[in-house]
Amino acid sequence: MLRFFLSRLLTFIPTFxxxxxxxxxxxxxxxxxxxIVMAGERGLTDERYAELQEKFGFDRxxxxxxxxxxxxxxxxxxxxxxxxxxxxxxxFFALFPATLELSICAIIIAILLGIPAGVIAAVNxxxxxxxxxMSTALVGYSMPIFWWALLLIIVFSGNLGWTPxxxxxxxxxxFDDVTGFMLIDSLLSGQDGAFRSAARHLIxxxxxxxxxxxxxxxxxxxxxxxxxxxxDYIRTARAKGLSSGRVNGLHALRNAMIPVITVIGxxxxxxxxxxxxxxxxxxxxxxxxxxxxxxFRRDYPVVQGGLLLIALIVMLxxxxxxxxxxxxxxxxxxxx
Amino acid sequence: MTDxxxxxxxxxAPQPPSRLREFWSYFSENRGAVIGLYVFGFLLLVAIxxxxxxPYDAATQFxxxxxxxxxxxxxxxxxxxxxxxxxGRDMLSRLMHGARYSFFVGLVVVAVAASGGxxxxxxxxxxxxxxxxxxxxxxDVVLAFPSLLLALALVAILGPSLLNAMIAIxxxxxxxxxxxxxASVMNELTKEYVTxxxxxxxxxxxxxxxxxLPNCLAPIIVQAALSFSNxxxxxxxxxxxxxxxxxxxxxxxxxxxESREFILRAWWVVTFPGIAILVAVLAINxxxxxxxxxxxxxxxxx
Numbered sequence: 356m357l358r359f360f361l362s363r364l365l366t367f368i369p370t371f372x373x374x375x376x377x378x379x380x381x382x383x384x385x386x387x388x389x390x391i392v393m394a395g396e397r398g399l400t401d402e403r404y405a406e407l408q409e410k411f412g413f414d415r416x417x418x419x420x421x422x423x424x425x426x427x428x429x430x431x432x433x434x435x436x437x438x439x440x441x442x443x444x445x446x447f448f449a450l451f452p453a454t455l456e457l458s459i460c461a462i463i464i465a466i467l468l469g470i471p472a473g474v475i476a477a478v479n480x481x482x483x484x485x486x487x488x489m490s491t492a493l494v495g496y497s498m499p500i501f502w503w504a505l506l507l508i509i510v511f512s513g514n515l516g517w518t519p520x521x522x523x524x525x526x527x528x529x530f531d532d533v534t535g536f537m538l539i540d541s542l543l544s545g546q547d548g549a550f551r552s553a554a555r556h557l558i559x560x561x562x563x564x565x566x567x568x569x570x571x572x573x574x575x576x577x578x579x580x581x582x583x584x585x586x587d588y589i590r591t592a593r594a595k596g597l598s599s600g601r602v603n604g605l606h607a608l609r610n611a612m613i614p615v616i617t618v619i620g621x622x623x624x625x626x627x628x629x630x631x632x633x634x635x636x637x638x639x640x641x642x643x644x645x646x647x648x649x650x651f652r653r654d655y656p657v658v659q660g661g662l663l664l665i666a667l668i669v670m671l672x673x674x675x676x677x678x679x680x681x682x683x684x685x686x687x688x689x690x691x
Numbered sequence: 692m693t694d695x696x697x698x699x700x701x702x703x704a705p706q707p708p709s710r711l712r713e714f715w716s717y718f719s720e721n722r723g724a725v726i727g728l729y730v731f732g733f734l735l736l737v738a739i740x741x742x743x744x745x746p747y748d749a750a751t752q753f754x755x756x757x758x759x760x761x762x763x764x765x766x767x768x769x770x771x772x773x774x775x776x777x778x779g780r781d782m783l784s785r786l787m788h789g790a791r792y793s794f795f796v797g798l799v800v801v802a803v804a805a806s807g808g809x810x811x812x813x814x815x816x817x818x819x820x821x822x823x824x825x826x827x828x829x830x831d832v833v834l835a836f837p838s839l840l841l842a843l844a845l846v847a848i849l850g851p852s853l854l855n856a857m858i859a860i861x862x863x864x865x866x867x868x869x870x871x872x873x874a875s876v877m878n879e880l881t882k883e884y885v886t887x888x889x890x891x892x893x894x895x896x897x898x899x900x901x902x903x904l905p906n907c908l909a910p911i912i913v914q915a916a917l918s919f920s921n922x923x924x925x926x927x928x929x930x931x932x933x934x935x936x937x938x939x940x941x942x943x944x945x946x947x948x949e950s951r952e953f954i955l956r957a958w959w960v961v962t963f964p965g966i967a968i969l970v971a972v973l974a975i976n977x978x979x980x981x982x983x984x985x986x987x988x989x990x991x992x993x
Contacts, residue, residue, distance in 0.1 A: 366828070366831070369828045370828060370835060373829065373831070374832050376832075377832060377836070381844060384848050385848055386850075493723075493973065493976060493980075494969070496976065497920065497972040497976050499924055499927055499928070499944075499965060499968045501928060501947065502947060502961070505947070505951065505954055506961070508954060508955075509954055509955065509958055509961065513954070513955045624837040624838070627837040627840065628837035628839035631839055631843070632928055632931070632932070635932060646840065647843070651933075658847065662836065662840065662841075665837065669835055669836070669837060
């Protein structure tokens with residue numbers, strides 16, 4: 356067990372260094388002098404140029420630069436935004452709760468709808484429900500979510516006027532940032548209607564972001580269920596006279612959950628990619644929008660830091676999923 | 692005597708169906724896959740013939756007909772069956788020309804990502820352990836970044852254009868081919884036909900490309916279908932964010948981003964490019980499911 360944990364942790368380190376190297380290289384691969392590129396049309400005085408050159412250290416040997424970057428990263432120093440001069444780390448964590456709230460809601464929607472859909476499809480294998488659900492899942496899986504978002508806006512914001520088009524909450528509500536989660540903070544504030552406003556802002560973006568994970572979870576649940584349902588112990592359970600609800604729910608679903616949980620864990624990357632599009636469309640002030648805006652503003656230290664932090668989050672979640680998987684399934688643990 | 696009797700026995704024995712036949716019989720069992728194939732073929736035809744069959748050039752602006760609704764809506768005309776965009780360009784013509792870009796992106800990305808990925812995967816599978824580990828760690832690094840984010844960052848470096856978007860997407864997709872190829876190679880290497888080829892004196896390159904690779908192709912082909920549709924989606928997403936094909940190129944994602952501000956006034960400028968993307972991607976994914984059923988018995992959907 357310990358060996359399994361250690362070996363997984365050991366593979367984490369080179370990947371971590373590699374990811375750091377990529378984000379380090381990013382700013383240095385820009386064509387031309389990165390400082391001039393970042394300054395763009397704003398222009399620079401010679402004095403400011405020298406100051407920035409000193410700060411970024413582009414004139415030092417690459418190996419020295421990388422070492423300084425790596426040691427900085429380990430200590431939580433990701434540089435400063437070129438535009439706001441605030442530390443990238445601070446900006447990231449100011450915006451991260453918004454993305455986290457959106458992602459959590461999306462994954463909850465995906466799980467609550469995806470798992471039952473997969474189970475129903477598997478139990479009705481080959482019948483109408485199976486076909487209908489799996490066709491829908493394939494459409495969801497193939498969906499360009501940025502277009503899906505626009506359609507939902509046309510219908511629910513435009514025609515029906517039920518939901519707002521952008522932001523996290525109506526401007527007339529103002530309260531302290533306690534958890535960073537609008538849904539919770541609005542409840543804590545005790546203001547009338549604040550929670551409803553937050554929820555109405557959240558619903559469309561979370562549906563959009565949930566779409567692809569939902570389709571993936573439904574497909575995965577179905578195939579895992581089918582596999583488990585063909586196992587001998589299921590036949591035994593049936594032969595012993597257990598009701599089919601009990602067999603499906605208790606015996607099969609529980610065992611089918613292992614691959615499904617893995618898929619849920621691995622969808623973090625999908626969620627982050629989806630957040631880039633979703634947040635841009637709904638003007639959701641999270642890290643996806645922050646990254647896109649920074650690319651357009653040529654705020655490359657922010658892009659660099661954001662790339663690294665997002666990759667680290669994905670890696671960490673994958674590592675945790677991997678370790679949990681090893682914990683649940685001894686076959687994985689002993690394979691190496 | 693023995694010769695003739697043996698040949699006659701061989702011809703009279705029932706022939707196994709040819710590989711193509713066998714493939715088709717499995718593939719056509721999946722009705723969705725066949726529909727996907729037809730739709731894909733139709734779109735491909737449209738893409739190839741677009742300059743001939745499209746009513747207008749994609750860039751022609753009819754200034755007196757801006758934002759004309761589609762023919763069945765009030766105010767629509769047969770001159771512009773799917774309506775016109777804010778600059779008075781014919782939607783149908785633009786969509787037809789747009790198919791060229793999407794299919795081009797898909798083809799180039801799959802070709803580049805697959806050939807590079809297969810090569811690295813073969814090397815990793817055959818290489819000594821340190822090189823294998825090195826290649827796979829590099830791939831882990833690429834996979835740690837969400838694909839769209841990495842593609843965005845690469846385009847930020849290279850500059851926004853359709854070509855750079857394709858390069859970025861190909862780089863992002865490559866690791867999947869490497870992993871898949873390596874895993875199949877590892878699996879094949881344990882089999883006896885490889886040992887016998889090796890004992891018979893086959894060189895390393897022959898072993899890699901002639902002996903082992905053909906037996907690893909099935910999952911790679913399935914992956915190719917998947918990454919074709921992903922390439923179209925990612926290219927459209929980049930175009931939508933303004934980091935892919937640049938206006939006035941009628942790429943579907945770029946068309947969507949150009950018409951975003953009109954969504955509440957002119958639903959058709961937003962609806963049709965999206966339907967085009969969805970239908971193309973869906974057709975390819977349907978085909979991919981069928982390919983998987985036909986090529987890979989182990990992954991066959993039960």
